[in-house]
Amino acid sequence: MSLRILHVISSVNPSGGGPIEGLKRMAAEHRAHGRTVEVACLDDPGADWVKEFPLKCHALGPGYIGNYRYSGAMTAWLKANRTRYDVVFVNGIWQYHAFAVWRALHGTDTPYFVFIHGMLDPWFKRRYPIKHLKKWLFWPWSEYRVLRDARSVLFTCENERLLARQSFWLYQCREAVVNYGTDAPPEEYEKQVRAFREGFPALVGKRQLLFLGRVHEKKGADLLFHAIARIRGASPELIEGIQIVMAGPNAHAYGSQMRQLTIDLRIADMVTWVGMVAGDMKWGAFKSASAFILPSHQENFGIAVAEAMACGVPVLISDQVNIWREIVSSGSGFVEPDSIDGTERLVRRWLETPEMEWRAMGQRARQCFQNQFTISRSVQSVINIYEASKAGDIKLGAVCHD
Numbered sequence: 001m002s003l004r005i006l007h008v009i010s011s012v013n014p015s016g017g018g019p020i021e022g023l024k025r026m027a028a029e030h031r032a033h034g035r036t037v038e039v040a041c042l043d044d045p046g047a048d049w050v051k052e053f054p055l056k057c058h059a060l061g062p063g064y065i066g067n068y069r070y071s072g073a074m075t076a077w078l079k080a081n082r083t084r085y086d087v088v089f090v091n092g093i094w095q096y097h098a099f100a101v102w103r104a105l106h107g108t109d110t111p112y113f114v115f116i117h118g119m120l121d122p123w124f125k126r127r128y129p130i131k132h133l134k135k136w137l138f139w140p141w142s143e144y145r146v147l148r149d150a151r152s153v154l155f156t157c158e159n160e161r162l163l164a165r166q167s168f169w170l171y172q173c174r175e176a177v178v179n180y181g182t183d184a185p186p187e188e189y190e191k192q193v194r195a196f197r198e199g200f201p202a203l204v205g206k207r208q209l210l211f212l213g214r215v216h217e218k219k220g221a222d223l224l225f226h227a228i229a230r231i232r233g234a235s236p237e238l239i240e241g242i243q244i245v246m247a248g249p250n251a252h253a254y255g256s257q258m259r260q261l262t263i264d265l266r267i268a269d270m271v272t273w274v275g276m277v278a279g280d281m282k283w284g285a286f287k288s289a290s291a292f293i294l295p296s297h298q299e300n301f302g303i304a305v306a307e308a309m310a311c312g313v314p315v316l317i318s319d320q321v322n323i324w325r326e327i328v329s330s331g332s333g334f335v336e337p338d339s340i341d342g343t344e345r346l347v348r349r350w351l352e353t354p355e356m357e358w359r360a361m362g363q364r365a366r367q368c369f370q371n372q373f374t375i376s377r378s379v380q381s382v383i384n385i386y387e388a389s390k391a392g393d394i395k396l397g398a399v400c401h402d
Contacts, residue, residue: 002036003035004084004085005037005089006039006085007027007037008041009091010096011069012049012050012057017303018304019091022182025181025183026379026382027054027055028054028183028375029378038056038057039053040057040097041058041060042061042063042074044061061074069095070096074100082104088113089382090115092116093146094135094143098143099145101146111389114146114147114153114154115156116153116155116164116300119300121163121164121167121300124298139170144168147172147173148172152176154176154177154178155175155177156178156179156300157180159325179372180373182374182375182378183310183375184310184369188283189287192281193284193288194284195281195284196281203245203288206242207241207290208243208288209242209244209245210289211224211244211294212248212277212285212286212308213304214249215246215249215254218297220294220297220338221258222258222261223339225262225265225271231347231351232270238351238352239347239351242351243272244267245285246271246273246274247282249275249276250275283311286308287313290350291350292308292316293316293317294316295317295336297318301323302322305327309373310373312362314332314334314362316333316347317333317335318335318338319338319342326372330365332361333365334349
């Protein structure tokens with residue numbers, strides 16, 4: 001019998017970014033190997049993104065307590081249906097879906113695993129100390145139990161695993177590091193680039209620096225804009241013909257702040273806001289770019305970083321993107337601290353690199369993706385952890401910090 005997998009996630013809304021995109025890519029790979037994959041979420045069954053979702057989706061919401069997504073129906077559904085699945089994967093924490101899995105499955109013979117997706121990074125504790133104190137109210141009786149009783153808690157790189165230990169002193173789980181990755185783009189270069197150019201003809205002929213992802217304060221868009229303004233003031237000839245392409249959801253308060261910031265810094269003419277892109281339009285954005293940038297303050301993995309590398313586009317990232325060591329060791333891009341000074345250095349290093357060397361860097365980026373970040377490697381590593389857990393090879397360990 002083929003393996004029957006259930007993924008549980010707060011929402012399948014594509015605006016959620018990396019976790020839902022990673023889930024879809026992994027599911028496609030599982031299905032290619034004859035495994036069945038279904039999803040349970042807290043969305044409204046009538047939501048457009050649920051209707052359009054490519055997998056069988058059990059939408060068990062909506063329900064909210066403030067900003068907390070809650071639906072008692074999820075626990076009841078999981079208890080009633082758990083025997084239909086061989087294994088359950090929880091995607092993310094801090095919403096009811098994770099606690100619902102614990103309530104339904106702990107003490108049963110249905111194993112569950114938890115992908116943290118960077119949600120225990122201590123950056124959040126430093127940046128939002130009041131919110132962190134509120135999380136402590138939930139931690140001992142909710143998330144702590146979710147992690148403690150999971151067959152394993154899955155981290156996508158060693159750095160994420162080490163950082164997770166620093167958020168709460170009460171911490172106990174079976175840790176495992178798995179490969180994480182994504183699909184290479186379809187080999188339809190001309191079609192994809194044409195789709196993007198037709199959508200944004202003003203970008204044709206420009207040297208494009210692509211930022212693709214949620215426009216959120218942790219992503220460092222403000223650092224990018226301040227860095228560009230500095231360079232324009234000091235070395236205007238260096239960035240002549242450069243266009244910053246901002247691709248991702250931005251129709252919210254912070255997005256409006258960032259638009260205003262480009263006006264205040266007098267660089268609005270250098271920034272094109274293309275919104276969320278998908279399919280040929282997204283791949284066309286990558287393949288039209290000279291470089292990809294993500295000066296993030298906190299980034300668990302960075303699916304978009306891997307996607308850029310898959311397209312042969314060198315990456316400019318901060319040292320808070322947890323795969324920065326792989327970028328440095330493979331020569332796939334440049335890494336600097338998550339500050340205005342660091343981001344300015346990233347952009348300057350890109351602009352001052354000879355064209356032949358930049359092309360070679362793009363080739364190295366594509367090779368690094370093939371070696372480390374393909375979805376097939378990711379899925380196989382998860383299956384290996386599942387098999388190891390059945391054999392009892394993953395032990396419970398406690399890690400405490402002051």
